[in-house]
Amino acid sequence: MSKVLLSFIIPAYNEAARLGNTLGQVLPYLAAQPYPSEVLLVDDGSADDTAAVAQRYFDTHACPGVAMRVLSYQPNRGKGYAVRQGLLAAQGEVAVFSDADLSTPITELPRLLASLLAGQHDVVFGSRALDRGVVGVHQTWLREQSGRFFNRIMRRLTGLPYADTQCGFKAFRLASLRPLVQVAVLDGFGFDVELLYLATHAGLRLLELPVAWNNVAGSKVSLRSGLHSFWEVRQVRQLARKGAYAGVLAAAVATRPVTSALS
Numbered sequence: 001m002s003k004v005l006l007s008f009i010i011p012a013y014n015e016a017a018r019l020g021n022t023l024g025q026v027l028p029y030l031a032a033q034p035y036p037s038e039v040l041l042v043d044d045g046s047a048d049d050t051a052a053v054a055q056r057y058f059d060t061h062a063c064p065g066v067a068m069r070v071l072s073y074q075p076n077r078g079k080g081y082a083v084r085q086g087l088l089a090a091q092g093e094v095a096v097f098s099d100a101d102l103s104t105p106i107t108e109l110p111r112l113l114a115s116l117l118a119g120q121h122d123v124v125f126g127s128r129a130l131d132r133g134v135v136g137v138h139q140t141w142l143r144e145q146s147g148r149f150f151n152r153i154m155r156r157l158t159g160l161p162y163a164d165t166q167c168g169f170k171a172f173r174l175a176s177l178r179p180l181v182q183v184a185v186l187d188g189f190g191f192d193v194e195l196l197y198l199a200t201h202a203g204l205r206l207l208e209l210p211v212a213w214n215n216v217a218g219s220k221v222s223l224r225s226g227l228h229s230f231w232e233v234r235q236v237r238q239l240a241r242k243g244a245y246a247g248v249l250a251a252a253v254a255t256r257p258v259t260s261a262l263s
Helices: 019-031 052-061 079-089 106-117 139-157 174-181 191-201 223-242 244-254
Strands: 004-010 036-046 064-071 094-098 122-129 168-175 206-210
Touching: 004 079, 019 064, 019 106, 036 052, 036 079, 052 064, 052 139, 052 206, 064 079, 064 122, 064 244, 079 094, 079 122, 079 174, 079 191, 094 191, 106 168, 106 206, 106 244, 122 191, 139 191, 139 223, 168 174, 168 191, 174 191, 174 244, 191 206, 191 223
Parallel strands: 004 036, 004 094, 036 064, 122 206
Antiparallel strands: 094 168, 122 168
16 A cells, blocks of 8 residues: 555444444545545453454455554553554554544545645644534533533633534644644543644644534443543643643744645
8 A cells, every 4th residue: 555644543432333334434435535544443441342343344344545453452541542542553644533423424524634635734623613503413402511611611721712622523734743642641531622732832733613513322421521521621731831741842833844735
């Protein structure tokens, strides 16, 4: 296979039951694209057969132009840890991570890739809040209100201006992002905020844009993990104040090219 352009990362925890449907959409879509790609299924210490199901699917569904890998470890560490392992292992020029339930359909991928491939942005991430009309199947009223409250707290603690940091559909130019991934520490659902905070303060070019989204039953976000996300956002602020990110951010600003575009 020629050099990989796109790494498509799927963090998964106890997703054996729906992986067939997910991979059945992802692999044919990527195989139909004009660029070489890879799919990385990151098994986050699942208690079911997530890794085995994914490997069997990959072994029996070869797709021209699409490499396939399973990364697996124990014990369960959290979605943030899983995404970081995928980003560090990715071999593409651009990496995208997507929730295993495909709440944002893979057909939205070109919206994320367009400005990355044109060299206009370094990070492009999907949003449900910029245009509420993109949401087809809504979460419960309580979950939606909790999400809006989380966003208000996130803005106050970090100073980030974004309307939705938690949508599980984000794309990155790996050359710009990888040094930041290496110093990120949050393992839970607050990891999105940390990555966007680091990217923003490293001087990367970020774009938030609306993407189609549908709530899918079986969310791994529990009340406990939701509350932990608030604590993690506070931790981002504390780490920044202690200077934990200062070195990598200074290096990123000093070495970032004025212009950059993928060939």
